Amino acid sequence: MNELDSETSDPVLLDALSTAALVRYSRCFTSGIRARLSIEELPTATAEDIELHERLRGIRDWHIAHPINKQEVHALYVILDGSPEAKTGAIGFSSFSSVQLPLEKFQVDAMLALCEKWVSWLNTQLIRAQEPLIPVANGLSREELLALPQDEPQPNSNIKARRTQVQR
Incomplete structure (x- = not known):
């Protein structure tokens, strides 16, 4: 957030932070191993929230x-004698690439809300x-509660086991 407020903000850093925020936000709405959320499930979502959500997902x-869209411009120039x-x-030859930053401060604030x-x-x-x-x-005794497995959750790299977890 401080980087957005700075008058001398680094556009590469802003793009990286925007990208990270968008990827993390969108992750729970895509299909995969985890249960998938939908904006329709959020009872407090306003019409503006839904519009923002769709914009964030679109970005x-x-x-x-x-990344093939109107926000990116790439050109190759030939230098003639x-x-x-x-x-x-x-x-x-000379080349040019430009990418518009995907999020502005007001969008970041709205995304955080x-x-x-x-x-x-x-x-x-x-x-x-x-x-x-x-x-x-x-309903369990203290001894029964203490007898329950107390291992720390472990990352699951076994894809078959992960599919089994999802199917429960």
């Missing part, structure tokens, strides 16, 4: 994931999912 899809005694055509709504809603969903477990846990 991610068409600017980052599939313009002297009267020129015997050849081209004496060199939308993310806060998602976090609040997801926390509510987690609490609701845990509520049925409380009576079960209360």
Whole structure:
């Protein structure tokens, strides 16, 4: 955020930060191993939130994931010998590439507000999912609770195991 406020902000850093933010935001809305979220699930989403969400997803899809779009300009120039005694055509080449920064400060602020709504809603969903477990846990003795597996969650690199987890 400080980089956006700076008058001497680095465009490469801003692009990298915007890209990272868009990829991380969009990740939970794409298909894959995890359960997929949908903007329609967020009860507090306003029409503006939905429009922003679609814009953010569009930037991610068409600017980052599939970067062939109107926000990118690439050109190759041929340098011609313009002297009267020129015997050849081209004496060199030059190239130009330009990419518009995908997010402006007001969009970053709006994205952060939308993310806060998602976090609040997801926390509510987690609490609701845990509520049925409380009576079960209360029905166990201290010894039974302590006998439950206490291993730290491990990353799952086995694709078959990951598919099994999703199918539960």
